[in-house]
Amino acid sequence: VEVVVKSDTRGSTEAIVRQIEDIQSEKVIIKVIHSGVGLINESDVSLATASNALLLSFNTSVTKEAKQKAKLNKQHISNFSIIYELIEYVSDHASGKLKPKIKENYLGKAEILKVFKVSKIGSIAGCIVSDGLVNKDAKARVLRNEEPIFDGKISSLKREKNESNEVRAGTECGIGIKDFDEFEVGDFIEVYNIEEIAQSL
Known part of the structure; x- marks a missing residue:
């Protein structure tokens, strides 16, 4: 400056x-x-x-x-x-002038129990939320053998065939992720959001 x-x-x-x-x-x-x-x-x-x-x-x-x-x-x-x-x-x-710090906030994790193929939509992961919560507006990371294989955004979140904004631990749900169809049983979906934190001098 x-x-x-x-x-x-x-x-x-x-x-x-x-x-x-x-x-x-x-x-x-x-x-x-x-x-x-x-x-x-x-x-x-x-x-x-x-x-x-x-x-x-x-x-x-x-x-x-x-x-x-x-x-x-x-x-x-x-x-x-x-x-x-x-x-x-x-x-x-x-x-x-400072770029904001990017902070990733962990929200929850879901385990994939089944994979459903839905016409015109693609693959939906039938899950149980094992920890925290899944939020429809959040980002999602697919983990296979504890290794991340895809990062994207949740495109669909269903509970008992109805669209839901949030599903908490212990509840089954269906999760779709934008531009990803390669779900496998045993994968985990880790859910998080991104927060921008203004820096000070």
Whole structure:
């Protein structure tokens, strides 16, 4: 994340640059590429646009020409009068650059007891849910001899021939998996979902 910042006094500018540098992270590099005192001018806008940088003003204004250039270049100028709000803005922007962590949440497992061939649908695995639950909106992994052989999405979940949203442990059900027909008796279907977790600096 690159930053261009102007403020009303040298002391404020130095304090802002120092605090921006204090929020450095191993995950995201934050760099002040230009800082100064006075109004934000056309060259500040040009530099921020060319560098895809944040353009920040603290207790100062923007020249008429710079406003026109910023509008033309679609360059946003953020104005602040409280330092910690400016620092928080930079930190939040940097956090938004981080890719979310992907977490897999185990939901349950079903053992295949029978395999049914259904016209126009394909194979349906007749199962008993041995642990946890099976959710129709979840992802599914087919295990054979404890080794994964296919990862996909549940396309059909039936209980007593009726579509069901969720089936819990100890209950028999029929499971269809999108783009997979090679079920065998003794396979297991492991059910899970994916959660994206926002990272912080």
